Amino acid sequence: EDKVVQSPLSLVVHEGDTVTLNCSYEVTNFRSLLWYKQEKKAPTFLFMLTSSGIEKKSGRLSSILDKKELSSILNITATQTGDSAIYLCAVEARGNYQLIWGAGTKLIIKP
Amino acid sequence: NAGVMQNPRHLVRRRGQEARLRCSPMKGHSHVYWYRQLPEEGLKFMVYLQKENIIDESGMPKERFSAEFPKEGPSILRIQQVVRGDSAAYFCASSPARVEQYFGPGTRLTVT
Numbered sequence: 309e310d311k312v313v314q315s316p317l318s319l320v321v322h323e324g325d326t327v328t329l330n331c332s333y334e335v336t337n338f339r340s341l342l343w344y345k346q347e348k349k350a351p352t353f354l355f356m357l358t359s360s361g362i363e364k365k366s367g368r369l370s371s372i373l374d375k376k377e378l379s380s381i382l383n384i385t386a387t388q389t390g391d392s393a394i395y396l397c398a399v400e401a402r403g404n405y406q407l408i409w410g411a412g413t414k415l416i417i418k419p
Numbered sequence: 420n421a422g423v424m425q426n427p428r429h430l431v432r433r434r435g436q437e438a439r440l441r442c443s444p445m446k447g448h449s450h451v452y453w454y455r456q457l458p459e460e461g462l463k464f465m466v467y468l469q470k471e472n473i474i475d476e477s478g479m480p481k482e483r484f485s486a487e488f489p490k491e492g493p494s495i496l497r498i499q500q501v502v503r504g505d506s507a508a509y510f511c512a513s514s515p516a517r518v519e520q521y522f523g524p525g526t527r528l529t530v531t
Contacts, residue, residue: 342519344522350423350510350512350522350525351462351510351522351523352522353519353520353521368505396462398462399474403528404502407433407464407520408464409454409462
């Protein structure tokens with residue numbers, strides 16, 4: 309059965325720290341991996357990683373896909389309280405219309 | 420370009436009533452997905468639709484739940500005879516090409 313596992317489930321750090329969130333997957337015919345940020349509303353799209361685009365960066369956020377290890381990390385440097393959210397990872401498989409979602413990592417940034 | 424719109428934002432129903440949740444995709448998007456999120460859990464896929472067609476409803480309970488995406492108008496997720504376990508946040512997402520999904524603000528359904 310296809311699955312996506314995120315770790316840790318929750319994380320509390322202080323403002324200014326760097327955090328690394330993990331996403332591992334077991335999916336038949338992997339096609340892409342997506343990261344989303346969810347605050348008190350709907351998830352917002354962050355990155356999409358594929359075989360042809362295994363590293364993405366936007367400001368303080370960056371993400372890498374490791375196809376050998378079947379995993380991805382999301383890095384946030386110089387964290388701010390506004391980074392507090394649930395970070396969701398989802399994987400798309402070829403031929404499958406669904407995105408398979410992880411349960412998310414709840415990140416809390418303390419001032 | 421307005422984002423994905425969902426209404427109502429909050430919906431309270433008594434057990435046995437019907438709930439209708441609406442989703443208007445972003446302009447130009449013909450793919451719509453519905454998800455359910457229970458407290459402290461991740462998003463769970465329910466159904467994927469294109470205009471006038473249900474492509475994949477494998478995540479949707481066989482009974483009481485139905486979805487449509489008519490040629491004109493919003494996509495509708497309908498839950499008949501609601502039960503307490505249906506209380507959740509229901510998110511709609513739209514996409515121009517199936518993968519990169521843009522989410523609406525969600526409808527929080529409370530069944531009393």
